[in-house]
């Protein structure tokens with residue numbers, strides 16, 4: 001193959017990360033140069049053993065197949081031998097249509113390929129080459145054509161030369177597909193955890209909605225204030241969604257959940273070898289949020305050193321990775337949130353005043369649920385729908401008569417999160433009958449969560465643990481951290497306790513207690 005042709009094939013196979021498109025582009029070109037009716041990339045893995053046709057191209061287009069195929073025992077023995085041989089050798093192996101493995105694969109491909117399926121297997125010829133990156137085989141490239149014995153040593157030379165660009169393209173395409181899959185799964189999870197709908201935007205949160213609309217298109221920092229569980233993260237999502245950065249990432253940092261000694265590295269990244277365990281250079285959340293939004297949740301929990309560094313980034317737009325001297329820049333819009341009273345933390349010297357000024361450009365206070373009880377029926381409806389889908393429940397029960405009124409009489413110290421939990425619990429115990437909501441309690445009273453009506457029902461460990469946490473909180477008057485605080489008494493790390501409280505919808509850090 002001359003240089004010009006080699007460059008053209010390389011340009012085409014590396015021209016797109018979508019391997020189906022790239023392969024089809026190559027197919028169209030090579031078809032003018034040699035006998036060709038299909039190109040396929042297959043993958044064999046020995047541990048666990050599986051063979052897959054990864055992608056193919058033929059007359060009608062290029063396709064990602066990525067489906068397992070089953071091969072005979074004889075074929076697998078042959079594959080095992082080849083893999084061993086090629087690991088030691090420098091030249092990737094070749095084999096032709098006469099080989100039983102090629103015949104088996106062609107047989108499978110033929111049945112699903114309109115342009116060649118009418119032909120008998122003996123009417124094909126093919127040539128296959130292992131795709132190697134360094135000494136590792138990552139797949140095989142096969143050229144197939146209708147008719148017998150079309151391929152000779154000149155074609156073997158061509159396919160050998162194509163080994164490297166095809167191997168690189170395959171390796172990139174697989175990584176790219178893995179990343180896409182991870183990304184989609186993470187987005188699905190994130191949306192499940194924090195719903196993507198702001199319920200109450202037309203009633204109890206109308207003002208909040210107006211503020212979101214005003215600030216979203218700008219690049220100004222936003223400070224979200226409100227008790228725990230009021231929906232600060234949902235509002236942050238909305239701001240990002242309606243901003244010009246919506247195509248960029250929304251990266252969340254829970255400032256209270258990162259151990260103090262790792263905060264710098266989490267926010268700003270670290271260079272390889274910066275500390276024990278830093279095996280690779282890592283991008284921090286600032287870098288990952290480039291051209292998007294960084295949501296600093298629980299910003300009131302940032303320790304003083306991290307507050308100083310955050311201030312510097314907000315002022316200059318510059319930061320350094322831990323262990324690196326280079327200044328980096330990231331184009332990031334900041335949304336910060338806290339359930340704490342930042343103004344009084346500033347007065348008490350617990351939060352930097354200059355940082356507070358920087359963050360407090362556009363504050364949005366999200367009212368507690370007790371001040372917008374008109375939203376409760378719509379929320380209950382929404383959560384019933386959401387939870388039934390998540391739990392795969394066949395029936396969607398409605399609230400029992402009078403049940404919604406009961407909810408409206410309650411003060412909701414855990415806000416929307418608590419309501420969400422109450423609905424979920426009601427769905428679990430209802431067995432499909434109308435929902436009686438139980439398990440909410442008067443603020444400040446230690447209580448065992450109400451159990452369903454069956455007298456012989458044994459409380460679950462989670463319920464008992466929850467009740468014990470409530471009792472201990474009551475004893476410490478809601479204090480989480482410090483000596484003699486709830487976390488200390490329960491033998492837990494304060495952030496572990498906080499996430500547990502959050503998950504269970506137990507209010508903390510407010511009413512008659514003080515967080516520390």
Ligand SMILES: Nc1ncnc2c1ncn2[C@@H]1O[C@H](COP(=O)(O)OP(=O)(O)OP(=O)(O)O)[C@@H](O)[C@H]1O
Pocket residue numbers: 193194195197198199200205226227228229230231232233234235297337338339416417420502
């Ligand atoms: N207006 C709303 N519409 C729909 N769902 C909501 C709304 N407000 C809150 N939720 C749901 O309630 C739960 C708690 O909301 P979120 O995590 O946003 O609260 P938060 O104020 O950030 O709490 P914290 O301060 O404890 O982090 C989430 O599952 C969220 O989806």
